Each structure stands twice: as structure tokens, then as C-alpha cells.
Amino acid sequence: MAATAHNNLNAKLVLLGDMGAGKSSLVIRFVKGQFLEFQESTIGAAFFSSTVSVNNSTVKFEIWDTAGQERYHSLAPMYYRGAAAAIIVYDITCTDSFVRAKKWVQELQKQGNPNMVMALTGNKADLEDKRKVTAEEAHLYAEENGLFFMETSAKTAVNVNDIFYEIAKRLPRAQPAQNPAGMVLVDRTAEGSRTASCCR
Numbered sequence: 001m002a003a004t005a006h007n008n009l010n011a012k013l014v015l016l017g018d019m020g021a022g023k024s025s026l027v028i029r030f031v032k033g034q035f036l037e038f039q040e041s042t043i044g045a046a047f048f049s050s051t052v053s054v055n056n057s058t059v060k061f062e063i064w065d066t067a068g069q070e071r072y073h074s075l076a077p078m079y080y081r082g083a084a085a086a087i088i089v090y091d092i093t094c095t096d097s098f099v100r101a102k103k104w105v106q107e108l109q110k111q112g113n114p115n116m117v118m119a120l121t122g123n124k125a126d127l128e129d130k131r132k133v134t135a136e137e138a139h140l141y142a143e144e145n146g147l148f149f150m151e152t153s154a155k156t157a158v159n160v161n162d163i164f165y166e167i168a169k170r171l172p173r174a175q176p177a178q179n180p181a182g183m184v185l186v187d188r189t190a191e192g193s194r195t196a197s198c199c200r
């Protein structure tokens, strides 16, 4: 079935998480298919956009990649306000980044859009030998807090497209209207008079 206009969404998405967790690297992997070993720290925030297709619809993500440094914390509400989705990123090799991720979840639960689709992402999954946060621990936390969870690697690209695709699937779609949007109005009087005046 062909996609209809109401199935095509624009969705504001925000990435939050500790500095160095890999937020920019995840977005750059998703949008450009690239990875930089020495990704510069974000100043303020950076904007990207990319479209994914899900079933018969498309979702155009308008992505705000926020800066993880503490001094930018006060700017965050500007980016998560009105967001349809958030990806909260931590680094699986850094316990502190997981603690920080939980704080972001709490902040979004208190001050974010109540219908926001939230994903928890344990990034740097390629660094298994340096792991400090188990997938089980993060999975349990995600379940308890109504988030969905995936481990990713911006370096190897594991699960990166999947996280955006899973968000796109979970975004609420506009319900089709009870009455069809374009109604056929029949002017009975005009119809009647046309019949009456028809002389053939």
C-alpha cells in the first residue's frame, strides 16, 4: 500500500549523556556512515537530520546532539523540550556515565514530554574487555523505567541504525480521521434542478 501523507512524520530527537559517551559519534555514524577515532567534544549542541523508512511511512528525524560537559547542562531543556524522542547514551566502560544516564532519565521523566519515546544506549560495545556496566544491569533499569535498551558501537556500527529504526517504529502515528478528510458534498438542489432542466 502506498504511503499516505499523514504517515510521514517529522520528529525532534535529542541525544543526552555524559561527555565522551559517544553521542556525536553515534549520530555521525547514523547520518554519514563515518567514525572518527578523535571526535571533538561538542560545544553547545549540533543539529543533523536524516530520514528512515518504516513500513509504509517515513520519519524525518531532526536531531539535536547536545554537549555532555557539565557546563552546558542548563541548555539541555531547550533541546529536549518538545522532543518526540530521546537517546540517552552511556559508555559501557565507564560506570559514572551510566550514573549520569540515569540522572538524565529522571530529568526527562520530570520535565520532558510525557509521550517521549526514550532509548537507553550502552555505547562502545566493541570495548568488551574494558566493560564496567553489564548489559543485564542496564536492561533491568530500562525495563523498570519504560525505556528500550540496546548496546551500540559507533566504531563498528553495531545496532546504530537499529536504534533509530526502533524509535521510528515506536513513535505515535496520527490516527486516521473518523470521517474521510475530503468529503464529497452533493448539492441536492442543484442536482435536482440540473435534472429538471435537462432537455435531452
Ligand SMILES: Nc1nc2c(ncn2[C@@H]2O[C@H](COP(=O)(O)OP(=O)(O)OP(=O)(O)O)[C@@H](O)[C@H]2O)c(=O)[nH]1
Pocket: 017, 018, 019, 020, 021, 022, 023, 024, 025, 026, 036, 037, 038, 039, 040, 041, 042, 043, 066, 067, 068, 069, 123, 124, 125, 126, 127, 152, 153, 154, 155, 156
Ligand atoms: N571504541 C569506541 N570509541 C568510541 C565509540 N563511540 C565514540 N568513541 C570515541 O569516544 C570519544 C568521544 O566520542 P564523542 O562522540 O565525541 O562523545 P560525545 O558523547 O559526543 O562527547 P561530548 O561532545 O563531549 O558530549 C571519541 O574519541 C570517539 O572516537 C565507540 O563505539 N567505540
